[in-house]
Amino acid sequence: MNEYEVITNIIERRRSVFPASYLPKDIEETTIAKVLAAANYAPTHKLTQPWRFVVITGEAKAKLGAELGRIYRETVPEAKFLQKKHDSFAEKTAQAACILAINIQFHPDQLPAWEEIASTACAVQNIALTAESLGIGAYWSSPPLIDHLDQFLGLSADEKCYGLFYMGYHEEAPRKANRTPMEEKIKWMK
Numbered sequence: 001m002n003e004y005e006v007i008t009n010i011i012e013r014r015r016s017v018f019p020a021s022y023l024p025k026d027i028e029e030t031t032i033a034k035v036l037a038a039a040n041y042a043p044t045h046k047l048t049q050p051w052r053f054v055v056i057t058g059e060a061k062a063k064l065g066a067e068l069g070r071i072y073r074e075t076v077p078e079a080k081f082l083q084k085k086h087d088s089f090a091e092k093t094a095q096a097a098c099i100l101a102i103n104i105q106f107h108p109d110q111l112p113a114w115e116e117i118a119s120t121a122c123a124v125q126n127i128a129l130t131a132e133s134l135g136i137g138a139y140w141s142s143p144p145l146i147d148h149l150d151q152f153l154g155l156s157a158d159e160k161c162y163g164l165f166y167m168g169y170h171e172e173a174p175r176k177a178n179r180t181p182m183e184e185k186i187k188w189m190k
């Protein structure tokens with residue numbers, strides 16, 4: 001395969017893989033580090049490099065699951081509280097081998113927020129593609145609860161959590177991407 005074929009294959013093959021499909025198998029710390037290293041090559045205006053990650057493994061996963069359950073209980077109106085939904089957080093954090101909290105360190109004196117969000121999304125895609133190349137499934141989860149994780153994650157001022165990136169080895173069969181044709185999203189000007 002030439003380079004175009006290799007990268008296209010990985011880009012097209014990457015799918016969101018959810019914790020219920022993960023195998024009970026750890027991801028070695030050196031492998032997690034490899035996956036994270038890819039984030040640092042994302043494009044970044046004014047080199048602010050706004051992407052920040054908290055790597056959650058081992059016993060910290062259960063702590064995160066309990067914290068998400070606690071926040072859910074505290075923020076959802078009592079009439080809408082669902083025990084099953086509450087329990088699903090601990091279940092998902094237990095099923096994952098590793099969870100990355102995706103955080104952004106903003107530089108309001110240098111750049112508008114959208115540029116740092118865009119840059120961090122590029123970093124997350126680098127992570128997702130590297131994980132895919134290593135047989136690791138992953139997905140970006142963005143429940144509203146992440147707005148309440150600052151203290152748990154030890155975020156600094158001007159830092160905000162934008163998601164939880166669940167990761168785990170899996171044996172899912174490849175799935176075709178569900179997309180409308182790209183031609184509908186392009187306007188050529190010649």
Ligand SMILES: Cc1cc2nc3c(=O)[nH]c(=O)nc-3n(C[C@H](O)[C@H](O)[C@H](O)COP(=O)(O)O)c2cc1C
Pocket residue numbers: 014015016017139140141142143163177178
């Ligand atoms: C910023 C962002 C946030 C997302 N948040 C969620 C989420 O909260 N729950 C979820 O099930 N999927 C979430 N996803 C994953 C999308 O559902 C998924 O990418 C989409 O269904 C397309 O599937 P694919 O990733 O397999 O191509 C998120 C994706 C992005 C980029």
